[in-house]
Amino acid sequence: MATHPDPSGETLTERQQAVLDAVLALMVEQGGDLTMTAVARRASCSKETLYKWFGDREGLLTATVRWQASKxxxxxxxxxxxxxxxxxxxxxxxxxxxxxxxxxxxxxxxxxxxxxxxxxxxxxxxxxxxxxxxxxxxxxxxxxxxxxxxxxxxxxxxxxxxxxxxxxxxxxxxxxxxxxxxxxxxxxxxxxxxxxxxxxxxxxxxxxxxxxxxxxxxxx
Missing domain, CATH: 1.10.357.10 (Tetracycline Repressor, domain 2)
Structure with a gap:
């Protein structure tokens, strides 16, 4: 599976990139008032997976900012x-x-x-x-x-x-x-x-x- 290094030095898989793109898509549609449940539903993954990859909601937002800035x-x-x-x-x-x-x-x-x-x-x-x-x-x-x-x-x-x-x-x-x-x-x-x-x-x-x-x- 292809990977993409983020500015923090970590490596994101294509699946993780897709999750962060789902966060960005939700922000465009409904602003920033999003939940882990909404992200999991949009990205077709479990909340447990989100917590494992990104920690809490703040960790997910941090990863999203890094992903966007990496462009x-x-x-x-x-x-x-x-x-x-x-x-x-x-x-x-x-x-x-x-x-x-x-x-x-x-x-x-x-x-x-x-x-x-x-x-x-x-x-x-x-x-x-x-x-x-x-x-x-x-x-x-x-x-x-x-x-x-x-x-x-x-x-x-x-x-x-x-x-x-x-x-x-x-x-x-x-x-x-x-x-x-x-x-x-x-x-x-x-x-x-x-x-x-x-x-x-x-x-x-x-x-x-x-x-x-x-x-x-x-x-x-």
Missing amino acids: VRAGNYDRQRLDAFALRDSLIRFAANWLGVISSPTSIALNRFAIAQAGARGSNLGAIMLANGRFAIGERLKPVLDAGREAGLIAFDDTETAFRTFIGLVGRDVQIRLLLGDRLNLAATEIERDAARATDQFLTLYGTEKTAPGRNPTNA
Whole structure:
């Protein structure tokens, strides 16, 4: 059976992935007020299996957040031979991937539920979302930024600040508008265009002469 590693280092089987997809589907349909019984029914498995795999409801939600966040990855690159073209391509791939994920109905439902639960007494979902969503995604992109700096392609003092700048340029007001119900047209071609534009804006801010937008990266 095929497996998929999640950001925590654990390995999910196809069956476990299907269970987490069932959680996301339920969130899209009815919000986050779901029970282990409802998940078991939708995923055609027993509650005992859910408890065995994920622990309690919070463990199931944590695994769901990790599963959704695992879909956001930077493009492939060779750290030892990173050039301007590869850096730009990797950043564009990450940006397009992230925009595609956050604009999906599943991510919108998951984020709306997390926001609703953030102020609830005894709820840890907000912390779970930050640790396994935003912070985990940051740890996936920061090595790309650091590699670019080591290669002399970009220059910055603080990786976290550079990461936040990049995410801000990519996301703009898209996520908040989607969470508030705005029906944005985010077709694949538009996502790709926005990702490239944000990347070039980032390289304008942090790039060296080798990565100046408008130049052919292969000639850098």
